[in-house]
Every structure is written in structure tokens, then in C-alpha cells.
Amino acid sequence: MEFLVDKYADKLRRAGLCENPVVGGLDDVLVWNRGADPAWTARLTPVFGRMNISGLVFGCPAEPFATILEFLAAEYPDGFAPKDTETRTFLHELPVIHEFTPKAVADVLGRRKSVIIATPSVMGIAAHGSVTPEQGFVTFSSVCFSSFVLFFSEYLRHVRAGTVSPARRTAFEAAVAHLEPMVEQGPELACGPFADREAALQAMVEAGRATVEYRLVDSYFGNISCLLNQELLISQTGSSLDELPGLIDFCPLDGSSTACLTASSELTAHSQVYAKAGGRAILHGHPRFTVILSMDCAERGQNVTCEIGKLDLCHVKCPAKRYLSGEDGGVPIVPGEVGTGPNGLANTLPAAMTGRGAAAVWGHGLFTLGNTDFNQPFQALLDIENGCRRRYFATVDAAEGRR
């Protein structure tokens, strides 16, 4: 347990999500991570007494998330529900409270995975798990991701409509000042074609780690695969791309074994992409500005012409041909839920990948394809995200200029 609480405290720090996290794990004795602030642990210990849980994570998010959450907590005092896939599928909503007491925290965590705590002296996120502290870590990271996406999406909408409030503008400027500088060049990754399983595994581990390091996915989400002879090698469900050793499944293409029942939920999408679009390596991340632009459509919301947009079903039914660049022939955006269901992205993604070898899924993330190894898909992931980031700010600038 000591190992786990320290591990996830460290991961929160390394991901740039929180500088002083507090991670608690309970079997029969409660343990906190090394260096956890005693003032916080004293306040949080009674939460364990009020709930049937095994793990609890708390922390004041780092910038720009602190600024973003402070603004959103004031804007939506009871909580909010962003439209991205991580929220819709797993978090459902992001509740907010304005008092930091064990009872208030436990009351909300009793019904949802996370709570945003916004008081005059504290801006924090608490999240829990019934199995291990990892659940709290995953949720914490998703709350940051979803809030980021909502905040920048809303700013774009308001700036276009000319309705940016002074508080929103101030928060936006502060958040932007905290954005990490853009990195243009990806690392040099192992070159393909891969001679054997071992070479392929090492290449996957390396590319997965780089995807997290370059902040192209929050650790835990995303997936990676490659095709080797008659096998598809793919990361396991719920694996973190920066911790892949031992967590890659080998799936025979003829389906003759179900030993890869633990493979990523996107196994079908990956195998269909190889079947339809060719290629030998796929990388999937959740880069933030790509996700923001994938959801940016003038036809959404009320007072619009698109019937699907009116019904708020864009993420599963968007009928339009849309591109991240806004122009025909760019990286396409397709609707689709996680997995293989009737609305699953396994139905929409493969065809979209045939042209540019890359496609975004509405509100979810980006898939990129390589012919031999991960150099091409990694650089594509980076370039497309950088392109989206530039386009985002260009759009904001243009709208502000016009106004």
C-alpha cells in the first residue's frame, strides 16, 4: 500500500497536475504518501470513516488547472458537465462544493467519483476509489483534462459571440500564460520494420512513454498497437502508456484465442484500421487542443440548423464532413463512442483513417497511423496537436480583432 500511495503521488507530480498531492490508501490501516501535508491528511482522514473506500486522492491542481477550476467553480457553483468523452463516459459530471469539511467531501464522493473544492482558501480536487488509489489518480487527471477542454471551448464560443466577461478574459489570459511551450520535434524512436516480438514490444514501450512525456495523453488513457506477422500487439485496457512493460497483449489475427480479452477497448478499431487503411503502427492519444477543435462546430447548441446538434447527439451522430483544419481534406473528425457498440468508433474510425492516416474522434482524441514504426504516427500526433493549438489561438485572435 505504501508503494501505491507514493507511486500515484509521484505520477501526479510528474504529469504536472499537482505539486503537493495527498494520496491515502486503506486496507485495515490508513497510510498516506511520503511528504503528504499533515494539515491535509488530518482534514481528510475522517472521510475514510464516512465512506466504504480503499483510496483517496486530494490535491490543489497546478497551473493552468488552478486558474481554470477557480473560474469554472465560480461560473458553475454546483458543478458542470463537459461534453468530452472522459466526462460523458466515466465522470458523468464534475460536482463543486464550497466548504472543505469531511462531511461535505464524503457526501459528494458518495455519489460521484470526484469533487472540486472551492473555498476562499482552498482550490482542490478530491477523488476516491473502492479498489486502489489508482482510481483517484485517474479521476484527478480526468477532472483536469475535462475542465481544460471545457474552459478553452467556452472561451472560443464566447469570443465569437462577443460575450467574454472581464473575469473570463482575466482567467483566460492567466491560463494561457501558464501553457507549456509548444514542442515541434518529436523524439527519435526505434525504426521498423520490427524483427520480432521483442523489438516490437520495446518500440511500443518507448513510444507509449514519449506520448505521456509530451503530454499528448493523460496517463491511463490512450492506446497503442502494431502489426507483426499474424499478430496484433496492443496495450491492455486500463494500462498507462508510460508503464507498458508486461501490459501488452498478443492477439492472433485469426481470432483463434481469446487470451487477449484484456486488450484495449479499441482493439476492434485498431484491427479494422489495419484491414482498411493498411499500415503497421497505431498511436492514440487525447491531445487537448485537438479534442477542443473536434467539438468546435458552429452548428451545435440551440438556434442552429443541424437537427443532431440541437439534440446534443454530435458525439455519436454528427453527419457532417468535418476536419480539424476546418478545410476539406484535412484530418477528419468522426463521431463515435468508446468501443464496439452500434455507436462505437470502431464503426466510424477505420474508413476515416484511410486518407491521411489520421483521424480525430469527436470530443475524444486522435488516432494516427504509421507504415513501419512509431516515428510517423508520433510526429503526426504532435504536428496535428500543434496545428490545432495554433488554429485555436488564430481563431481567438481573429474573433477578438473583429470584435
Next chain:
Amino acid sequence: MMNASEESRTGLCGTGQSLTGWTGRILSVDLSTRKIGTMELSHETYATWIGGKGLAGFLLRPQITLAWDNPFMPIIFMTGPLVGTIAPTSGRGVLMTRSPLTGTVGDSSFGGALATQLKRSGWDGVVITGQSEELVGIEIKDAEVQIVSAEPLRGLGTEAVFRALANKGSVACIGPAGENGSLLACVMVDRHHAAGRGGLGASLGAKQLKYLSVSGTGRVAVADRILLKKAREDIVRLTMASPALMGQQGFACFGTGAVFDLMDARRMMPTDNFRSTHFSDAGKVNAFAYRERYQPEKYGCKGCHIQCKKVRPGVGGGERRAMPEFETMSHFTALIGNTDMDLVLEINALLNDLGIDTIGAGATLACYREIDRQEKGHRVMDASEILELLQGMAQGPEHLGGGSRRYATAHELPWASMSVKGQELSAYDPRGAYGMALAYATSTRGGCHLRAYPISHEILRKPVATDRFTFSGKARIVKIAEDTNAVVDSLTACKFIFFAAGLEEYARAYSAVTGLETTAQDLLRAGERIYFHDRVMNGINGFSIRDDDLPMRFFSEAGSSGGGVEIKPINRKEFYQARERYYRIRGLDERGKPLREKADELGVAW
């Protein structure tokens, strides 16, 4: 025939307020006096015990010290508030009484359409007491209830019963095993489903109850349809994102047999009566091989979109037959050294027809085989001998029909029974998953994988993965999972869907159905109460620490290491330490007996 609504209303105080989710009426049938009545419980009782396992346990408690075959011992079929609504996987029910096999509480979740029909006919459940002089059936058609002679069905296999009662709606029945008092007897439901474990078929047999049939035409009232629809969407979305349920290798495609290859790959496939954990022929008899050979079709419980059952088209226009579940596939190949899939199918059909629990039968046969080898030296058991032994299990509680523990004890080789509390273990070797080891031991109904289902996180990585070779953290994880599954069996829903969804989403469905604002933690608290109540009932009947243990083999013999995995014997000291932690977390004393303070805290009668 009697109209139950005109009968005297027995039981507990009705409040007169309207309920949604529950019908507020429980049917009582006394087979000795042939009296049919209605019980009404208070709203508070419903809210406290939810339904299914919880409510059945509440009704069982006053009689729990009686022998399992005492006429006053109730047999309870119970639905839950979600049954008959659009909440996903809500078509399941629970059968509960005192287990003939183990003497513990005996509850078994069953699928099919029976629970839905019961609810639609206006009943939350049926409590059956007494003992009939002749073999009878109970027939329910909405409010009409009758006890009819089933003498013409005496001795018949379940297949013939289902055929004979084809126009009676949904049917639960026993085969010859239940009639003859075999302690491995199960209750078959709607031909392809079973209330499998604990020997509950013998309980029906003791009451001379051959079957229960139900057909209902009503609708289940729901407090907030819009909220329920939203909760349903959230749950369905999560299942679609679940590789284990809906992925191309998941349960929806391959049935529960989808885990077969994985268990072998993880070196935890019980082989040769748990003497090893890897079956070299596994690839020849995996789910893919069954699919290639038999082209099974999808099938499942009412109200479920996963449809994890697989059925084989009937031969020559005959009825479709259930394909073996994972445990049956595994126990009738690896555990007994068989590689003939046709034989597995024949065994599955035979056991379903006789009304015998396939897990118990497989493990008992493996125990017999090991003892036989000890006594007579090595010899090969052929198909006809296997089938004959299985037939023998249906003859009564003697010989193999008493389960492996009785058989092994009679042969003075008790270690050869791979069971906990007398219930045979299922197809997950505990040396490959330490949470599973602890969960087998603490299960209130004996060797059961489903009470805490640690396979979810130790193997399937949901909701997150845990290290399968450590006891660290497992005591609380097992305890919370037992609470979760106790409430799942009370709502009632299917445990499989909890590979994907959680109580967070189901609390929304429950609130929408009942109108009672309830959180996930509220439900978990109810689950804790329900599971602790099991411990209290077992405690009254003398169960304690010595029963919360594993067969010796797991502490002294290694499994089959390989493929980069080492399968060591379980460290007994670490196992006992984890059990101690579990006792503290669960609110038990160091002997495993329930603590009074915990009972008071949870509102469980002492």
C-alpha cells in the same frame, strides 16, 4: 385455485403508501396446509433490505437455525426493485434458503425471465414453506395462484418438464437430482439458466415441489422514467466501452468461455483436481474451438443487452441447448483430463436435465478421480464411466451425490476435496490470484468465485488492475466487493455488468425507479448490512474461523509456473494475516464471529 389478493394478508405492516419499483406484495405459499397468502412489508423494510438477496435474507433469518429440510424452512424466490424496468441486466432474481450442501445461507442468483414474470404478475417474491404429500407445482398467473399435482412429472428430467409446461410462462424446476435429495442438485430456470450452487434443488425436492411457473401481464411502476432512461444510457455506454463484455473477444461474442484462454495464459486454470494450473490442451477446447465446431447463437436473460449465454441450434428442429459456461468448459476438461468437446456438451446437457450444479459435479468428479487413483493406481476414465458417475450423482445424497467433501471424508482423504465450507471451488485457481484466495475463504456460501469476484481487478483489470500476487490491500477490496455484490444481488442486477458500470450509475437507476434519493455509498452501506447479515446467520449456525479456510493443497503445492509467471504455493501466514485484516474490517472478532457493535451499527437484529 385461489386468488391471492382475496386471501388473508399475513405479515408485516403495510403503510398504505404507494410504492414504485416494488409491488409491495410478497406471495406466501404453505405446501402443508395449501394456504396461499400475501405478505406486506413496511416501506422501511424494503428500503433497508432492497430486494433479492437482502430481502430474502431478512425473511429467512427467523428460521435459519432449522434444518434445511425442515418443513418450516422457507424457500424464497425474490426479485428486486429494478426487475421489470429498463435498467440494464435487471432480469435476474435470487433463490434463497439454508443450503443443503453446506448448511450456510444458501442463495443463488438466477437468470432467464422468471424474475421479470414474477414482478409483472404483481409479486416481489414468493416464500414457500411446508411440505406437500404429493409432488406439486405452483402456478402463478398474475394474482391467480394454484398448487397443482406434478405427479405425472415425477422422475422426469428438466427438459421434459420445460416441454410439458411450455405454455405456462416462465418456469423454475428440479430434475431427478432434486427429487432424490442430491446435495449437488440445482434449480433450472427457463431451460438454459440455473440457480446452481448450494444444492438448492434438494430444498425444492424436500418440499415435494417440482416446479414454479409464472406468467404476468402487469407493468412495473417507475418514479422517474426520464432519469431512468438517462441512467440506462450511462450504463449501456460503459458496457460498450468494456472489452470483457462487448469487445470482439468478450462475453457477448464468446459467452463466459471468453475467459478460458486467459485463465490458462495466466496459469490459473485448475487442472487435475487443482494439482496443477496449466492445461496443455487448453487451445484445443477453448471458446474459439466451440464456436468453430458448434456455431452457437446469442442468448441471454430478459432485460439484458449483453446476452452472454450461448445456445446451440436444436438438432432436427429440437429445442436449442445451452452451451457450457466457462466453469463447465474448464472443469470438464482441465480438471478431469478430458479433451473431447462433444463429451463436454453431452455432460452439460445431461447435468442440466438431471438438475445438477455443473461446478459441483465437475469438482466432485475430479476428487473421485484423484481418490480412485490413490486407492487403485492410475487408470483412464472413459466417457461412459464419466456419464455413469454423473447419473449416479442424481440418485441421492449418498456416494458422489453428497458432494466432494462428504465423499473424500468417507474415504479418509479429506484433502482431496477442493472445497470451502463443503462447496466445490470454481475454475479459478487461487494460487494465481490472492484476492480470489481470500474471497473463496470468506464467502458466506463456501467456495464461490462470485461473492467478491476479484477476477474483475486481478485479471480483467476493472475498475483498475491490482497485483494478483499480493495480499496487500486485498482484505478491504474483498470486503467492499462482497458488499457491492450483495447489493447487486438485491437490486437485482447481473454481476457481469460491474466489469464496466458501478454502483454510481446503478444508484441513479435505483433512485429513478424507487423515487428514493440514494447514492452509491448508501447502496454500499445496504450491501454491507446484507452481507454482514449472512455472517450473523452463519455464526448462529456455528460457522467461524475454521470454516474460512482453503484446502491444504494451495499452501503446500506449487501450481504450473511458466510463460514468465511463477505460481508458488500460497504463503499460509500471509493468507492468515489477510484474513485477520478482513475480520477487523468486516466487524468480526478474531474467531470470525460477528461483533454485536457492528450489528447495532448496521441495524442488523442480533
